[in-house]
Each structure stands twice: as structure tokens, then as C-alpha cells.
Amino acid sequence: MQPLQGIRVIACEHVLAGPYCTLLLADMGAEVIKIEPPGTGDHARGNPPIVENERGERESGYFISLNRNKKSLTLNLKHPRGKEIFLGLIRKADVLVSNFRPGTLAKLGLDDATLRQANPRLIIANISGFGDPEVGGKSPYWQRPCFDIIAQAMGGLMGITGPAGGPPTRVGASIGDIAAGMFAALGIIAALFARERGDAVPQVDVAMVDAVTAILENAIIRCSIAGKSPGPVGNQHPSIAPFDSFACKDGYVVIAGGNERTWQNLCRAMNREDLMNDARFATNADRVTNYPQLKAIIEAWTRERTKAEIIELLVRYDCPVGPVNTVEEVINDPHTLARQMVLELDQPVAGRVKVAGSPVKFSSAAWRAVSPAPLLGQNTGEVLQDLLGMGEQEIQELRMAGIV
């Protein structure tokens, strides 16, 4: 049995932060019903990569990777009958997740008070760029639109990422959205726990910019103590050496040989015991000071070898090492397979595709069949029938009227 089995989540979500949050909930066993506007659906359905089959049908890989294990229900929330159906679903739900700008649902007449009235036990969670002024504090920017790159920039992460002394660099995955989705999932499950114990049911509010600030590691206290902002430092560790990436014949490896034992093991592995007695590299402090020379020596050695050769050797000498994997290498790594970190989905249009698995492993959870990402409105009939007891004809009428 999975931890969140039996929990029903209504998701008014689009693109990334909301869908990533409910993906985590779905992977732990929750039933996620994704509400999408009839006709267009979640914008992410149009995001590349798009796969087109021979019948001209299209499916977005981007959408697929975020929406497995969910149900899709189309619903026009602007129509009075749509709102009524929505409140009917809310009555049967445990959680509402949305990632629109604060006030979006309220403008449709679905404000928090109305939702709470329909279901006093409902956990309401919102993810937005700058947070909900009614819940977690009123940011001066709360009405502004936000995209991942804005959250990464404003939250401080871009400013500490990138080549040493170089321009700020965006993390190659949308960590501003993803971290916000993770923190929201954390808050939602904590709220479910509190509710189960009989405590008050809290609302959950996560801002993308806050999520980025929260993962800056020690940057804020460093700035607070030193009185100046840390900048990008490249791949090199600021106070440990060697601790960096190194070019080799077929890519890059990272070597983390910072303490005396692993440093000496590295020297032995390179067959350069002489370096152990070299005054320039005697202590970690010396190695940090003379790092450009040290880097040149190590990289001259790694450039002559393949990733596999270097790793085989350094592992044998017990010096921490790893390949800088391309995505293809990640997919095919025996580690990935052993940990089920890549799942194959059989999509109705795109066919068999691979997506990242869940990194949260439970001992007691029976393996759960992974269902592919739903086509737009794929579960509309089933959900309306099962949850609201509607008949075929009523559903047909709603479809004709463009309400579902």
C-alpha cells in the first residue's frame, strides 16, 4: 500500500510547478484529478518535444513527463454549471492544488471561503511566483507574472551559478518551478498529517522565488558574515582542492579528493607519488592556493584517458570520483536501472517513451503500475460518473454545451 492511497487531489494546474507537485503526490499513491480547460487543456500540451503519429495526432513529451499517474477532466470553470461541478468535486476531495496567480480562482467565484464552505476539511495549496498575500505574507510583487528564469534570478541562484568570475547562469532544469512544487508537496503532506491527527486544517502557500532562496545553501549566511555577496565559482570548490571537474578523452569526470587520504590516493592512482612531497600541494590550504598548477597537472593526466578508465582506477584507489553523465548515459547507467529511476510509459500517441522515476523509495510500497499521462479529458466521463453519480446522457449534454 502506498502512503497516500485514498487521498484525492484536485489540480488546477498548468505547465510546471503545480504539475510537478501533484506528480510527487501521484507517485506516492494519491488520486490526482487534473482539471483542464476544454479544447486547449494545460498549456504544456503544446510544449516541445512534440511527437506526431501517422494519423497526425500529437502528444507533448514535456506534458507526458509531468503527468503520469494522473486523470484528466475537462471543465469550463467560467460556466456556472462548470463551477457547480467543480464544487461537487471539491466536496469529494482532500486537497486542491493550484498554480495560478493569487486571486485567479477567486475571480471565477471560487474564493477560499466558498471552497472551504463546500468542504471544511479541504487542504488548499497554492503555488505562485511571489506567494499568496492572504497566507504567507504580502510581497510587493505578488501580482506580477513569474517564470522559472525570473525565480532563479530573483531568488539568488543564478548569481552564484556559472564559470568563476563569469556571468550569472541559469540552472539547466527549471529548478525555480521544481523546488516550489517539492516544497508545496511537503506542505500538503504535512497538512494531511495534521488533519489526520485532528488538528486545524492549514492552507499551504509557496512562492517560487522563496523556494529558490531556500535552496541557496550557505550563501545567505556567508553574505551575512562576510558583508559581500558570493559570486559564481564554476565547478571548483571554494575551500577544498582538488574538488572539481576535469576534461578527459570522451567527456568530463569529477574528482573530490580533498582530504589527505583521498589526495594521496589520487597521487598513487596517477602514479605521481612525487606530488605528495611537493611543497606546493602539501596541505589542503596549499592545494587551494596553488590550484591552477594542480588543475593543470591533474587535467593533463585525465585528458589522456577515458571516463571509464579514470573511474575504474580511482575507485580502486578509493578516491571519490564520478563521470559527468550526459542524459543518455544517465538513462543507460546500471545504477539508474537498479533504482528504477527511469520509467517507460506507453503513451497512446507518442508510443513508448522514457521519463524520470520517483526518487522517494519506500520499503513497504508494493510496486504500482505506472499509468501513462492522460489525453485531454480522457477521464472526464469516468470521474463525473464515479464521483458525482452522473449518467451517460447528462455527461453527453455537458460535452455538447462545451462545459466539459
Added chain:
Amino acid sequence: MQPLQGIRVIACEHVLAGPYCTLLLADMGAEVIKIEPPGTGDHARGNPPIVENERGERESGYFISLNRNKKSLTLNLKHPRGKEIFLGLIRKADVLVSNFRPGTLAKLGLDDATLRQANPRLIIANISGFGDPEVGGKSPYWQRPCFDIIAQAMGGLMGITGPAGGPPTRVGASIGDIAAGMFAALGIIAALFARERGDAVPQVDVAMVDAVTAILENAIIRCSIAGKSPGPVGNQHPSIAPFDSFACKDGYVVIAGGNERTWQNLCRAMNREDLMNDARFATNADRVTNYPQLKAIIEAWTRERTKAEIIELLVRYDCPVGPVNTVEEVINDPHTLARQMVLELDQPVAGRVKVAGSPVKFSSAAWRAVSPAPLLGQNTGEVLQDLLGMGEQEIQELRMAGIV
């Protein structure tokens, strides 16, 4: 009342992934008792930045930023009496979090079966580089040491981060540790929820490399569909333009003006309505194709202005924009203040310092006084007395024997 109030967590943790996990739990109200080796403590207590006061006492900013709201108890787990005390604490706990290589506690005679026997309701959670072979799948690398840079490299994130066409780049915060800590916290709270409902008590296992793979966004499905690995793309969006960072007088801004409306608003804000009729930039596809020319035009404009000027103007024209904040700017941003995303701690040695706040905001949680990070063993006596009913003399004897 905070969601996790009354939950007691025993933390055998060091440096980052474990401490970040239990920081999230502590911020939600859990009582976290950090077990540290007498004398040395968590290695992070030696990590820079180090503050020294006039009495020559030292405190690590790195440690402080990860350990607020926790208690510190020193305990020698290698001593039979130390093990006994540990099992006594385990009997009174809800969760055990550790971030050592799998098998480390077992080698001390504290294997999972022993822990479970002491407390059948205990949730055991482990974070490691490559996962626990007994729980989440046996990686061929499970015995290897892992550091953040290795997780970022092997999990695939470095390979998609950095300047377009350039070398792989490490994210400037230790996201391999931090994401693992977040996923572990998620699993732990889900397990607490399951236990509260009367379900079986699962073990939780998170690998740092898996955590990185799980946050690659759409990289895996892109590779699966295209048959080739995506590489670093810099700050520019691969299929939307303009969506990038731009140098200005006093730093950088990001502008996300990808759709027709925001693109036209950007043109108006720059007083360059002519670009709206320029064939090179007519559609998003055209702007992506001719992006180098477009970037030059926009950057020529931004270089003449300050961040504040650009933001004031683009916000007025409803074009998504934000500053690339330095850490100091993050700390002083009115958004950060409004959302309590920077907390001030009064540390016994380091004095008043600033750390990142919690991004998970609950409506119902009363503000909780934030306690500073503990000195090594600060709560040893209090915990032994309160939880195990020990007297002053017994505690004194344990101290003299170096057991606590």
C-alpha cells in the same frame, strides 16, 4: 500549532543532506535531536565561514545555516553504554534520519532489525549517495562515497547546465544534497501520515544521484524522443525568444517576453515599435531563428540602463521581467522581508547572523520562535533527563567517561 508538533526525530547526520532534511522537519514543528560524536561533532562545525569571537571561541556559519531549531546531544555510538542510550532514545522517537553510507549504523550493531525491535513504530529514513540496497534497489555503486558534485555530475544536471556549447557546470548551491534532503523529508512525512492512518510503517530511502535525476525536468523524455542528449543551453530558452538574461549598467536582468502580447509590450517599452513589423522577429519562431540579432538589439538597450530602471519600465508595460539578484540584494529585497524568507538568529558565539527562512508557509501555524543552532552537546543533559529520566550524577559520569 505547527503540523509536525509532537513528532520526535533522532538525527544521525552530518554536513548537508541529512541536516537539510531535518531542518525542514524542524521548521514544521518537529523536535529534532541531533546525535553528534563527543569532541568533534558534525563535520560541518568545521566548515567555513568560521566566526571567531574575542574569547577565541569559534562557530561555523555553514553549520548554523543548517541546524536552527534543533537540539544537539553528544553520544559515542561505539561504546556499549552509548548504544544503550541510543536505543533508549529510539524507543521515544518517531523517526530516525541518517545520512551515512548504507550499513554504517549496522556496523555499530544498530541494524534496522535491532532498531525496529526497540521501536516497531519507528520510521527509518536513510539518505546516501547511491541508495540503500536493502530498500530502494541495489546500485552497483552503493558502497562508493558521494559528494554533491558527484551527484550533480552522475545524475545528469551538470551536463545540461552552463553556457551554450560550453563545459558542464555545477549548480552553485549543493542541489544534489539539498534535493535529496527534500525528497527524504517528503517520504518521511508521507510515512508519518501512513502510520497515523494505521498502515504499515515504511522505511524511506533516498539516493542523492536519484534526487538529481528526478529534477532534470524534461531532459530524459527529450533524450528518449530525440535519441540524443541535450547539452547546456546557457540562459536562453531553447524554443522561446526573448527569454534570457541581459547585461545592464549595474548587473543583469531577465526578460521573459515570449508570447506575442509580451513581445509587443517589450517593443513598446523600448520605444521600438518598429521591431513589431520587422520580418526577422515577426513570430516566436522567427525570433528564435534570428535570436543573436535580437539579443544584440535588446542588450544594447539594457546596457544603457540600470536594473531598477528597466524593471520599473517593463513592469509598467506588463512584460515579465526581474533582476538577477546578488545574495545581498536577495537579503534586502522587500519581497524577502514580507515573506520572512530571511531569519535572524542570535548565536552564542557568532552573534547575530542571517539565514534563509522556510518557504513552506502555512495559514494556521502560529509564528514559532526560532531557536539558534545548538552548540555541540548543548542539550545533552536536558534530553537525557527528560527522555530517559537520568539524574545529574549519572549524566556527569557519562560525561567523564566520554560517552556523551
